[in-house]
Amino acid sequence: MVFIExxxxxxxxxxxxxxxxxxxxxxxxHRRASVWFRVGFMxxxxxxxxxxxxLRGQSLGRCPLTSxxxxxxxxxxxxxxxxxxxxxxxxxxxxxxxTAPLIVIFQCVALSLFHPVNLPTVDPGLGSxxxxxxxxxxxxxxxxxxxxxFALAFVAGVMxxxxxxxxxxxxxxxxxxxxxxIRYLTxxxxxxxxxxxxxxxxxxxxxxxxxxxxxxxxxxxxxxxWLAYGAVIAMRLVGSLGGRRLATITVAAFIFPILSCLFL
Amino acid sequence: MSFVCFxxxxxxxxxxxxxxxxxxxxxxxxxxxxxxxxxxxAEAAILSTCNRMELYLVADEESTTGHVIDRVxxxxxxxxxxxxEDLGAFYHREEKATARHLFAVASGLNSMVLGETEIFGQVxxxxxxxxxxxxxxxxxxxxxxxxxxxGKHVRTHxxxxxxATSVGAVGVEMAEKIFGDLKKCQxxxxxxxxxxRRTAQSLQSRGASAVIVSNxxxxxxxxxxxxxxGRAIRFNEWDQELVKVDIIISSTAAxxxxxxxxxxxxxxxxxxxRPLFLVDLSLxxxxxxEVKQLESVYVHDLDALQRLAxxxxxxxxxxxxFCYALVDQHVTxxxxxxxxxxxxxxxxxxxxxxxxx
Numbered sequence: 112m113v114f115i116e117x118x119x120x121x122x123x124x125x126x127x128x129x130x131x132x133x134x135x136x137x138x139x140x141h142r143r144a145s146v147w148f149r150v151g152f153m154x155x156x157x158x159x160x161x162x163x164x165x166l167r168g169q170s171l172g173r174c175p176l177t178s179x180x181x182x183x184x185x186x187x188x189x190x191x192x193x194x195x196x197x198x199x200x201x202x203x204x205x206x207x208x209x210t211a212p213l214i215v216i217f218q219c220v221a222l223s224l225f226h227p228v229n230l231p232t233v234d235p236g237l238g239s240x241x242x243x244x245x246x247x248x249x250x251x252x253x254x255x256x257x258x259x260x261f262a263l264a265f266v267a268g269v270m271x272x273x274x275x276x277x278x279x280x281x282x283x284x285x286x287x288x289x290x291x292x293i294r295y296l297t298x299x300x301x302x303x304x305x306x307x308x309x310x311x312x313x314x315x316x317x318x319x320x321x322x323x324x325x326x327x328x329x330x331x332x333x334x335x336x337w338l339a340y341g342a343v344i345a346m347r348l349v350g351s352l353g354g355r356r357l358a359t360i361t362v363a364a365f366i367f368p369i370l371s372c373l374f375l
Numbered sequence: 376m377s378f379v380c381f382x383x384x385x386x387x388x389x390x391x392x393x394x395x396x397x398x399x400x401x402x403x404x405x406x407x408x409x410x411x412x413x414x415x416x417a418e419a420a421i422l423s424t425c426n427r428m429e430l431y432l433v434a435d436e437e438s439t440t441g442h443v444i445d446r447v448x449x450x451x452x453x454x455x456x457x458x459x460e461d462l463g464a465f466y467h468r469e470e471k472a473t474a475r476h477l478f479a480v481a482s483g484l485n486s487m488v489l490g491e492t493e494i495f496g497q498v499x500x501x502x503x504x505x506x507x508x509x510x511x512x513x514x515x516x517x518x519x520x521x522x523x524x525x526g527k528h529v530r531t532h533x534x535x536x537x538x539a540t541s542v543g544a545v546g547v548e549m550a551e552k553i554f555g556d557l558k559k560c561q562x563x564x565x566x567x568x569x570x571x572r573r574t575a576q577s578l579q580s581r582g583a584s585a586v587i588v589s590n591x592x593x594x595x596x597x598x599x600x601x602x603x604x605g606r607a608i609r610f611n612e613w614d615q616e617l618v619k620v621d622i623i624i625s626s627t628a629a630x631x632x633x634x635x636x637x638x639x640x641x642x643x644x645x646x647x648x649r650p651l652f653l654v655d656l657s658l659x660x661x662x663x664x665e666v667k668q669l670e671s672v673y674v675h676d677l678d679a680l681q682r683l684a685x686x687x688x689x690x691x692x693x694x695x696x697f698c699y700a701l702v703d704q705h706v707t708x709x710x711x712x713x714x715x716x717x718x719x720x721x722x723x724x725x726x727x728x729x730x731x732x
């Protein structure tokens with residue numbers, strides 16, 4: 112079973128890598144057909160991620176968030192999920208071009224942590240690897256899904272800064288025509304930040320219902336993420352952030368979820 | 376049955392020559408009937424625009440393409456009272472070259488502004504008129520129907536239509552890259568010159584609704600505002616509109632900067648980060664260069680717009696090879712798959728239509 116899961120993950124990573132190649136080809140050769148291949152490979156990669164998480168969940172008898180490896184895969188899954196939700200909803204072309212490499216990097220890091228021998232599985236006699244605390248699962252899942260929203264906000268921020276540069280310098284590079292208007296990107300960043308922040312807030316509130324204390328470092332790490340994004344949203348609300356500053360801060364703030372993964 | 380194309384375009388004929396040989400829409404059916412009645416012509420369609428006049432013909436089975444070209448040339452000479460040397464601007468294509476030419480024309484590859492899409496509609500109209508006049512038959516029907524498929528294919532599978540190629544269009548493109556949908560955008564014109572008017576109209580054509588005009592001579596501002604459906608304000612009042620507007624087009628004859636950091640800064644806080652796009656169409660420049668440094672403010676002057684327009688043209692030229700490869704694929708497919716299924720008939724659709732007419 113473990114090797115089937117591993118195979119699914121490898122296949123998913125390859126699909127996302129192919130999505131990267133197709134995106135690059137579409138840009139270089141100006142062929143729109145490659146865009147459909149990119150979306151196809153992204154969909155395939157996501158479907159394989161879903162299959163992996165489903166099998167892992169069955170193996171564990173609980174939400175697959177028991178190791179750093181699983182946490183990273185869950186985060187990449189939520190990034191892909193938000194890509195499909197946001198990319199379609201906001202018609203943000205090129206979102207996949209920037210999202211696919213991020214997913215590939217995260218999955219490669221996850222794969223480097225993969226040790227089949229140490230991978231926990233359900234013991235038929237005992238049930239799951241540990242007693243299931245549903246509040247813990249709810250807390251962890253929501254927190255990591257919020258990371259997906261922050262990752263997409265980071266991607267939209269990078270896109271904004273590239274487009275902003277083109278518009279300021281008055282030159283049109285490879286991305287110019289495909290990148291969405293900066294107003295749409297600003298809106299997308301703002302909404303993703305709000306969504307991520309709300310999910311994370313609910314996730315943190317859920318932690319208070321958990322049967323056991325989640326651990327000091329974990330709590331500090333996740334609180335810092337919450338505070339960082341809370342500060343960005345507050346600055347946005349008081350109107351002191353223009354599009355460029357918002358994008359810059361959003362890109363920089365992504366360091367908090369990344370670093371926090373070390374403590375989860 | 377052979378295809379023939381006979382005509383001129385902007386590359387082979389001067390404006391003076393093009394003026395001499397063109398068909399008005401009202402006279403097209405009559406001209407088509409006359410061409411169709413010429414010896415050796417089985418089917419005919421005429422594409423007449425300001426940049427080209429082309430006759431698409433099918434020679435009947437008994438006639439050679441050379442014979443048809445001679446007959447049509449003579450008819451044109453008589454019809455428009457042309458001198459022998461006027462015919463020097465005309466070119467002709469035969470068989471596959473005709474199909475290739477029409478496919479390229481419908482795709483905008485043969486247009487003065489490479490990749491423009493207006494020609495597609497003009498070809499459609501030319502075909503519709505010929506069809507209604509009963510001068511097309513099986514062969515031209517298939518050829519034209521195929522050219523519409525090719526035109527759509529080239530437009531959607533290449534970037535031949537992408538990127539603006541004129542200063543006005545670049546301004547619009549930049550605005551769309553900042554705001555997306557321009558429907559909710561408000562425009563402020565500082566200066567009521569011709570180039571401002573044209574740029575504002577380009578933006579209006581893409582949905583921008585509210586236009587405010589401010590000019591040193593208020594009468595001129597009122598005049599332009601009335602023409603483009605906007606609102607005129609006095610020249611000393613335009614800075615009060617800065618909070619509301621999204622796009623400023625400046626084209627005054629002032630010898631100094633009209634828009635500076637100091638004029639914009641007070642409004643920026645109230646704008647709450649909303650982007651502001653400034654287009655400077657004057658020389659010397661109206662907008663101080665340091666305005667570019669302000670957060671959420673984008674400035675483009677004439678130089679930048681012209682540079683972008685040139686880059687747009689170049690990018691389209693780079694697409695030509697790929698576009699023609701697609702066109703050639705369609706020509707091959709047309710000759711190997713479509714035409715063999717088209718059986719020549721002596722009575723022909725065109726003949727029937729003419730008889731019935």
